[in-house]
Amino acid sequence: MVRFVDGETRVLVQGITGRQGRFHTKLMLEYGTKIVAGVTPGKGGESVEGVPVYDTVAEAMDRHRIDASIIFVPAPYAPDAVYEALDAGLDPIVVITEGIAVRDTMMFVAKARRSGVTIIGPNTPGVIKVGECKLGIMPASVFKRGRVGVISRSGTLTYEIADHISRIGLGESTCVGLGGDPITGLDFIDALRWFEEDPQTDAVALIGEIGGDAEERAAEFIAEGGFTKPAVAYIAGRTAIPGKRMGHAGAIIQGERGTARSKIEALESAEVPVAEKPSDVARLLKRLLS
């Protein structure tokens, strides 16, 4: 059910004329991503980096064949952009925007899941198929084509760990950011199912953090045999204190739930080694794969 990207994916950028949209359109094009159109209501007829801009997604769809969308629209207007992409049948939809209200996310994610459309994010660095398609804001330089899949709830920490995986000589196949919000379109289990079937992936790195129970549920899924390839994890937030939000809207320990300890114990009992430091992820993977 989950759909990611490859070299054939034809992309629409929603919010293409904003500062972020413009900047990352340029970087994605440089990476080789096939961006065919952009949308900003009221800016139809302009162009950004040679990409034609339309007022509506429907107009863009009339003129081009488009598969996926990436959204850089400010939080109050982002849900409407997601619905517009959903109505046009785009899949996957990557929502970069940070700060979307939880209730809005809840509703568009429910609608997307019902129609079988993959939403990546919100508050995500996006998804990259290394060497083919970058649908996101991650720095291209840290990735090298290889056999490790990466699933993460954060941005810069993912780059840190991917950089180690590249330097140690393993490289990455596909890397997906689930997003730092309390509710996201995908969780670890959705992504694990996809990587289990992906012939280009031999192992995965799970990068989790405090808050919620997505890591615990992933551990259960792995223990029950839902994912059979080697997996290594890292959990950020061992030093976090309950009740305080650590930067990400979703990174908060509420009551006894969502602690790093609970996640680490769950993963270890599913026989997933948990790295103590970010660089250990690459070393553990190397050991498992040799």
Next chain:
Amino acid sequence: MRLLEWEAKEVFRDYGIPTPRGRIASTPEEVREVAEEIAQPVAVKAQIPVGGRGKAGGILFADTPEEAEEAAGRLLGSTIRGVEVREVLVEERLKIERELYLGVVVDRSSRSYTALATSEGGVEIEEVAARTPEKIIRLTIDPLERLRPHQARWMVKQIGLEGRRMLKAADILVKLYRLAVEMDAELTEINPLAVTPEGLMAADARLNIDDNALWRHRDLLERFGESELLDLTEREREAKRLGLTYVELDGDVGIIGNGAGLTMATLDTVQLYGGKPANFLDLGGGAPAERVEMAVSFLLSDPRVRAIFINILGGITRCDEVARGIIAAREKTGVEKPMVVRMIGTREEEGRRLLEEAGIHCLDSMEEAAERVVSLLGGD
């Protein structure tokens, strides 16, 4: 945004959820006046945004206005669970037969609002969940649907209510759900929902609103001000005013990172090497030199911070901007503290050159840098 009890109760009243008669007061004299108006025994309740208030002595009972005034004198200005009491809520004292619980929360794993009900009111729901989870009735509400009255009746029937009381409790639960959705609640609770001879009453109220939805609720900020800031430390309040994403911890290594996950991992790594982080400070993405300067100055001015570790993985954040901010902060504050900088990525060379010129050495590995900052403090 975490509303205080009296604020949450005002919102409850907007939605027709029954609450005890009462009013907020900030001086003992005012408390006496409110108690006289109520003309019944009252409860005087400290208004602080922390749990476990009752056990910590934050709720006092008074039979007469004089007693209420005296109770208020004891509560106002005192410190409960680290928070100063500035206001009390004076309410009619309820004749409670039973204490129930109703709540509506955002459930992350089902990506939905979940309604909760239990006969075990008056204690924290987490405690009930740990001790007698079978006594919590839950219902996941489809985000594209809503809580239907028949579902609410099914729930409250199972916590032991019958007849008119069951109908009333179901009505309250539907209203609470509507409130949660319309107010963008992360969590709203009636705990306890008091069963009294006069009927059902929300004896206490909790309402936490999603900060990312506050743009839809400007009126709330105008109505209630910034009482949510009460449970922040002095420095956290200052950071919030400056627009910094900052959490105070109790160590001595000041930490700045870019990105929440990386910053958390930086704290963890410092701790792994035996250091104690003084804070979490996330610069976010693409911070210009001015913002970096503000963040570094903020830590330089913190007397608890004995050394600073700055960990930057440049993507949209540019290392040269970071370097300029660090140097400006040192020059303008005139404060010298040991500083370890790890910086890689966009415009790394330029950033390093600027720092080297200012006498600050730059490392490649965050782990090496964490070890270094800890060893700098290890000497004494």
